[in-house]
Amino acid sequence: xxxxxFGQHPAPLRTIAHVSDTHLLADGARQFGAxxxxxxxxxxxxxxxxxxxxxxxxxVTGDLADRGEPAAYRELRAMVEPLATDLxxxxxxxxxxxxxxxxxxxxxxxxEAGVEEAQxxxxxxxxxxxxxxxxTVPGYHHGDLREEQLAWLTEVLATPAExxxxxxxxxxxxxxxxxxxxxxxxxxxxxxxxxxxEGTDVVSILGGHFxxxxxxxxxxxxxxxxxxxxxxxxxxxxxxxxSALDAHQSVNVVHVYADRVVHTVVPxxxxxxxAGHPAEVVEQLAALTPEQRREMISRKGARGAQE
Numbered sequence: 210x211x212x213x214x215f216g217q218h219p220a221p222l223r224t225i226a227h228v229s230d231t232h233l234l235a236d237g238a239r240q241f242g243a244x245x246x247x248x249x250x251x252x253x254x255x256x257x258x259x260x261x262x263x264x265x266x267x268x269v270t271g272d273l274a275d276r277g278e279p280a281a282y283r284e285l286r287a288m289v290e291p292l293a294t295d296l297x298x299x300x301x302x303x304x305x306x307x308x309x310x311x312x313x314x315x316x317x318x319x320x321e322a323g324v325e326e327a328q329x330x331x332x333x334x335x336x337x338x339x340x341x342x343x344x345t346v347p348g349y350h351h352g353d354l355r356e357e358q359l360a361w362l363t364e365v366l367a368t369p370a371e372x373x374x375x376x377x378x379x380x381x382x383x384x385x386x387x388x389x390x391x392x393x394x395x396x397x398x399x400x401x402x403x404x405x406x407e408g409t410d411v412v413s414i415l416g417g418h419f420x421x422x423x424x425x426x427x428x429x430x431x432x433x434x435x436x437x438x439x440x441x442x443x444x445x446x447x448x449x450x451x452s453a454l455d456a457h458q459s460v461n462v463v464h465v466y467a468d469r470v471v472h473t474v475v476p477x478x479x480x481x482x483x484a485g486h487p488a489e490v491v492e493q494l495a496a497l498t499p500e501q502r503r504e505m506i507s508r509k510g511a512r513g514a515q516e
Contacts, residue, residue: 220262222336227415228254228268228269229271229379229418231253231285233246233284235284268341268375268377268463269301270418271308273308273313275439278312299332303341306379306380306394308345310345314328327343328341329361337372337374338373339374350394362405366409366411373412374409378415379418380395382402387423388444391419407429412430413463417434417435421441422435436458439458459475
């Protein structure tokens with residue numbers, strides 16, 4: 210049973226679990242010889258089972274495999290797809306700069322080996338359109354879009370979707386003031402993409418790549434960057450140009466409403482609870498009137514009031 214609505218806003222129309230930068234490695238190898246990216250990805254996916262409402266889609270915005278190894282894609286697919294089936298969610302894969310198109314296409318979509326074209330795709334998530342846009346450049350870590358991709362995207366967006374469109378891409382089109390090094394491998398010529406998106410029904414842009422959470426706007430559209438499940442790029446390191454930490458991994462949850470989108474960062478690692486209430490409280494609160502709930506929870510000094 211879903212949690213009742215206790216406030217003035219209705220339930221979201223659709224919910225997306227936004228995961229990014231899993232960087233899986235084959236044969237139990239560890240990233241930088243230290244980070245167990247498979248274990249971190251499993252931990253992140255387990256967190257998705259707690260979401261209420263359950264996600265309608267799981268969107269993974271790139272760098273799925275650290276070295277583009279076929280076995281890494283097979284392992285990730287074996288982890289994500291059964292979970293998505295259990296949750297009743299669609300899976301939306303997105304290419305990242307660490308991914309390799311031939312293995313990505315063959316192992317995740319059962320396409321013919323040797324595919325080299327951009328891996329763009331459109332998904333219908335109960336009236337919410339999700340567009341997976343391949344911003345990768347073979348042999349490089351920066352992002353770019355070819356003219357034919359922009360023309361394709363223009364055609365896709367020419368007809369509005371029932372609940373709007375979410376654009377998912379690996380290289381988010383935003384400034385990165387906290388990690389200047391990331392600007393070297395950003396999405397090039399972002400104004401070309403902005404010209405395509407302006408005036409369309411795109412309600413949110415989801416990205417990854419930077420390994421820390423960040424939010425901005427682009428062409429008037431909210432942009433949400435999910436931190437990696439593998440490691441955090443410390444946005445405020447001490448005496449370092451870049452600093453990768455095996456800590457603070459997270460996923461994002463995207464709630465799409467009729468008139469807005471809400472992005473929430475969900476930490477992956479377990480931590481000690483210092484205060485809280487049992488799940489049974491939900492039924493007790495649901496039995497009260499809004500005024501009674503407000504007196505119980507909101508009034509200062511009342512039993513159950515939040516500090």
